[in-house]
Amino acid sequence: MDHIELSSIVVDGLKCLNTSINTDLTKKLISNAVKMALYSDANIPANPEIYATKPDFAKQAEYAVLTVIFLSIKHNYDSTKFRSLLESHNVSAMAVDELIKVYDTNKTELRVKNLTTGISLPHMTNVEWKLTCDVKSSQTECGSGELTYNIHLGRYKDKTGERETIADFVCNVEELQSLIYKLKEIERQYERLSEK
Numbered sequence: 138m139d140h141i142e143l144s145s146i147v148v149d150g151l152k153c154l155n156t157s158i159n160t161d162l163t164k165k166l167i168s169n170a171v172k173m174a175l176y177s178d179a180n181i182p183a184n185p186e187i188y189a190t191k192p193d194f195a196k197q198a199e200y201a202v203l204t205v206i207f208l209s210i211k212h213n214y215d216s217t218k219f220r221s222l223l224e225s226h227n228v229s230a231m232a233v234d235e236l237i238k239v240y241d242t243n244k245t246e247l248r249v250k251n252l253t254t255g256i257s258l259p260h261m262t263n264v265e266w267k268l269t270c271d272v273k274s275s276q277t278e279c280g281s282g283e284l285t286y287n288i289h290l291g292r293y294k295d296k297t298g299e300r301e302t303i304a305d306f307v308c309n310v311e312e313l314q315s316l317i318y319k320l321k322e323i324e325r326q327y328e329r330l331s332e333k
Contacts, residue, residue: 141208141222150201151223155234157194162187167235170202173184175246206240210247216240260304265290286313 143151154163166187198222209219216237223233267287289306290303308316 147201147204148226150197151228153194153198155229164235167202168237170199171239210251261290262293265289285309
């Protein structure tokens with residue numbers, strides 16, 4: 138089983154739910170936090186009462202709620218594993234039930250949001266190439282005779298399956314060999330790190 142380690146800030150924030158923050162505000166905070174994560178601010182009604190009495194606890198709890206939910210989504214936790222994680226950190230029973238309800242209701246949207254959030258670079262899943270030779274053009278009497286490779290790096294979009302270009306470039310044989318050497322060096326470095 139994939140085990141999630143929670144920081145003390147997250148654990149303390151979860152413990153604020155239904156203790157430092159009352160039951161009614163706990164429910165509103167959990168619901169509001171998930172709405173803010175999924176939708177634009179324009180779609181979220183203002184709930185200033187969440188932050189009116191104990192803003193520090195509310196902000197920490199809000200951070201904790203989103204952290205534990207998105208980590209659980211990332212690790213593909215079902216409701217049982219999610220409940221077990223929360224209970225292992227002594228989160229109040231009422232808060233656990235509310236978190237499970239919100240988690241189950243929004244799991245699909247949270248998973249999609251998790252996939253589209255962050256600064257990760259696109260994963261390359263497709264390479265196309267074409268060998269061309271400059272023999273003659275309409276602008277010159279003779280060509281250089283140089284062979285070049287037109288290389289297209291791409292990926293397939295998750296939702297539509299369409300091909301999307303990441304990078305297009307042209308290189309000669311020496312430049313292509315240099316690129317291949319650098320890629321092999323990356324592979325060797327990765328193998329050295331994985332052996333440690």
